[in-house]
Amino acid sequence: MLKRKWVTTTLALILTAALVACGNGNNGGSPSSTDKGNSGSSGKKTEVSFWYLWGGVEGEYVEELISEFNASQDQYEVKGLSVPDMQKIIVAISSGEGPDVTDNFSNNTASYVEKGMLEPLDTYIERDNYDVSDFVPAALDSGRYDGKLYALPINVNFNMMFYNKSLLAAAGYDAPPQTEEELLEYAIKLTETNADGTIKVMGFPDFPNVYYTNSMAFAMGGDFISEDGKTLTPDNEGMKKGIELMQAYRKQFGADNILKFNSSAKYLDATDPFIQGNQAIRFDGPWFGHTVKNVLKKDIDYGVAPYPAPAGKPELAGGGEVSASTFFIPSNAKNKDGAWAFMSWLMAKENMVKFNDKFANLPARTSAYDDPALQDIPDFQAFAEAAKNPNLKAFPTFGEQGSYGKVITDEFELAVNFKKTADEALKTMKDKSANLLK
Template identity: 70%
Template sequence: MEKRKIAAVLAAATLAATVSACGNDKDNGNASPSASAGASSGSSASASATATATATASASAKPAKDKTPVSFWYLWGGAEGENVEKLIAEFNASQDLYEVKGLSVPDVQKVVVGISSGDGPDITDNFSNNTASYAEKGMLEPLDEYIKKDNYDLSDFVPAALEGGKYDGKQYALPINVNFNLLFYNKKLFADAGIAEPPKTADELLADAIKLTKVNADKTIDTLGFPDFPLIYYTTGMSMAFGGSFISDDGKTLTPDNPGTVEAIKLMQDYRNQFGVGNVVKFNAAAKYMDATDPMFLGKQAMRIDGPWFGNTVKNVLKKDLDYGVAPLPGPAGHPELAGGGEVSSSTFFIPSNAKNKDGAWAFMSWLMSKEGMTKFNSMFANLPARTSVYDDPALQSIPDFKAFADAAKSPNLKAFPVFSGQTEYGKLINDEFELAVGGKQTAEEAVKHMKDKSAGLLK
């Protein structure tokens, strides 16, 4: 899941252009993330192989007699794609009306093009940060009537995750999981530095990070004390953890110049200035995320801001022996009421507005989003379900760090990034100005002013 999220952020600008070019089916066109977010797991050999194998299997398989076919394109590949196929097979065996045919298409732009040509799927997945732009282009089918007709219960969904699938008062997508970040820390490095517990406030975070940092004779960073890498997981999430919000309560004004964003920038600036901006940037440039040489796995990074996939990758994928702890993101000093804050996104499923079998697509989606279906999906993917009512299910308890994330998901201070048609562009300009500031190119105040000025007019 983390690869989909990283690729989603890297592809955001390209995806926005593709969607704009496609338009919608009202004007002869059509249609994460994140991080979770356009969503793509890239064009790796394993993903391509899965796509080819799945396509061949789907083409040769004969649906059960009298069952109506439902086309499902999904962005997962490799082992994750195989898990999706297991769920598809279970749904097909559970009822006599529909036969879902899965196809791994781990490239979000191909999905968009497929839908715009009229040859796309009946149901597909993406990240919540694409909901608004897709809905405005007319590519998404509203789900409200299906939900109402079936009296489908959404009361136990994490509110911020459910909001990520809404646009202009309508529900266009449903979340299968919840993605947000917590603070991971190396227990041995903390003990060696004489630090008994993880930081709870911004001030404690900076003080601990300075103690935990080790430098070489030439002043370059040997061990990174601050959760500076990967930078992508710090920006908006830490702003929200410090009480910031990127839109006004009435939803009419974008507010990137909130105090939380200023504090998040200044905190990273203070750390980088202590050890040299160039030295930290050099360390980050050499670091590789989530492979055997990741600095966190080598004991060269004391703290990491990351998501629920972290522990599964460490323990079950890379099988690393890393003694780490998990804690909420630090909040602003003197404001205990803001504890447990952060940014929520999710992987979502939607039905294209020009789908040929919308009823079948909803039948599969509602099955997958049920308590049982969601539990099975997330136990396979080692993710946190979007329904809090399943958090005590025994099948989920073996997921690394599940309890820590399940407890944190109940915090009322988790927020979703604003959902509107320009949210991809908004997120990018925030990240760009943030990076300029922590790179020593501008002050925090200048950064948020530029964010405010450049986002003017985005919210229509």
Template identity: 35%
Template sequence: MKEDGNMSKRYWRSALALVVLISLFAACKAGGTTSGTGGAAGEPEVLRVWITWGDNPAQLQELFNRYAEANNVKVEVNSPVEDDKVIAALSGTEPPDVLVLGGPDNVASWVNEGLVTPLDEYIAEYGIDLDDIYPAMLAQGRYQGKLYALPWGSDTYGFYWNKDLFEEAGLDPERPPETMEELLEYADKLTKVDENGQITQLGFVPDFSWGHMEQYIRLYGSFWFNDDGTKVQLDTPEMAAALRWEQQFYSRYGAEEVLRFVSSTGEYDSSEHGFMAGKIAMMVDGEWMVGDNFIGGLAPDLWYGEGPIPYPAAHPERKGTNTVGGTVALIPSGVKDKDAAAKLLAWMMTPEIVADEMVANFNLPSSKKAAEDQRFYENEKFVVFMDLASSPNATYQVFTPISSDLLDELDLIEQQVLHEGADPEPLLQAAQAKLQPMLDEVVGK
């Protein structure tokens, strides 16, 4: 599910360091009803589900009421839950029975702290069909050979372009740039600068509305961790090349001027958003953007297209590469009745429930059977993302206990390279030297 981009991620990274210091009192105050237990004699068992996102809490509660009615239990849904409450509950004695996160970024770190339950035995016992889950989505919840989180729907990113602005620039509105090199050429044609040297329209900004390095580095054929999460891979030709490619979109017009122009555009969820307002001609963004909360409702008359993010010209086999990621569900280790929690989680993973929830929120299904639901194909623009998520070139992020530290370093490097014109190689070398010993220490535990 879509959350608030980099700001939310940075909060999680900072707050994680405080997990072991949170008091039991704070954990109890965050909750309410005791997890996985009944109330007074004769009353049904109460299960608590915490969800860190949710524009429509009532819809989520109605969904879980279906489970409650079928199983003679009560399910209390708390959505959206503030980040500090999640961290307090995980480190306390009364966490929610099921915790649903906007992404898996912190799961490996929490596993390393002993805060998350391995799911493998419950998957078998409660008949969760792993073959029904898209492999790239399933992989994001696996750490050191065990599954700790399951995808409940997913997100991916694609390429958006404004067809009106293409026509104005003499470009074919039905032919977006195919390669990353061609994207740079299109961006030049779609950028306008007035007589005072001020930008009035931008072709493309690689880190709008936030960074997308997890997409670009996969398109360049690498990632910042190896597949088993034991090696840091920052000091590589691929990382340097991806950053230099991004840098060009700033250096051609002056980073300060690009930043000024981008900051003058509207909020992400407003009709004055840079792309929706016709001020930025092309962008990378997620499938939710086509829904009623964004373009569908805020700019319904916008003439635009979407497709895969352009690939490096030297590697046409990478066409359609996209990095999926999004909502995951887990069972905290402090849950008292893990069987009751696992039974609820298994229900959440059924194709019918996955389909109903993802249709309601304009998100991608993690279940192959759910993806057969024709409601996903009623919006032709959403179908583009359905195809991307099920593509053989769909891939995933590798997460480790030092993911937060690495992403902090990478955020800083990306800012220095794009916004300050720095050479990426020495920055990547320094980060590699700093982070590999940190990873060695935690992997060796």
């Protein structure tokens, strides 16, 4: 599932009404209130339509869980449909012909809320005393907008630092870098060049740099919005440090040489430089180890560690950007109670464990991290421990979130390709985003 997130990255939640009395929280998924569309004495289940973005084998996993929910109670019958096209789902919802529940990515929550597409979940949560206290705070917050909760996360996506132990050992290092200064020192020493100056072994996490920009800014102590939530702050100190680090590395070895190295590789296939042993340090997510070990079946001696912290600020260690795969109920859903019944069942601890075990992902509930079923997922404990760190943050959630992200990415690219200085890029980020927060 997280592989899907790299191109852009989950499911939805639900509990119910009338019948069964059991909705007393405890992360449980039993219906607890009345639903006017329930089966009543007829014994016929009411239908809940669930459209999901997964396909192929992953879609089969989803269908297995749907079948388990349908067999677990006699009030609702969830009908699943694989629709691996976000835009198609959104168009259907807008026309009133969409599903009762669906999945999406946390970075879309705010814009969908502003379009009036999402049903607030707070009433359901309060009604059923549904426990969300053990959700990773930043992941849960990614489903909030204007004080209300509109989506629930089923997993947590954030990146850590992967490092090739053999390459580090050959360079005289017995541990990964702890600060941004050490990261640059290591990267320079670990880089090998060919006779013509092109890169043979990359020492810096410049590939794939889609995982670098915001995460590095957060790790360096930055944030993208003021504490009062009223001002966007793309020109934060963390972003400046992140830009300057990449600039320093590219200046050392030549931006053209590094871009040539990056363009010759493909993410997570046989030409991926880390998989080939030609990249020493890499920023990537919890899906990386699973793909390397279980999908590609490569034997690489690597370690996993948090991002480096700002020099002299160890209290900021373990920072980074959190996102999530989320489920939501459309505001015009025909069977909202049924949607909540399914969604809340799926988000219960034991079912969230089943879901993430199949997808080799990190659950959004920290109470699931000791579950034996998840321990065989590569690097699971490293990510599970890191997920508890309060220094992890979510990108600001608001209607123009996508535009804000594009401004940052565009200016970052100009700066690290030496078309602008860091300060010039930061100023433009600030100027172009000044009116985005309404």
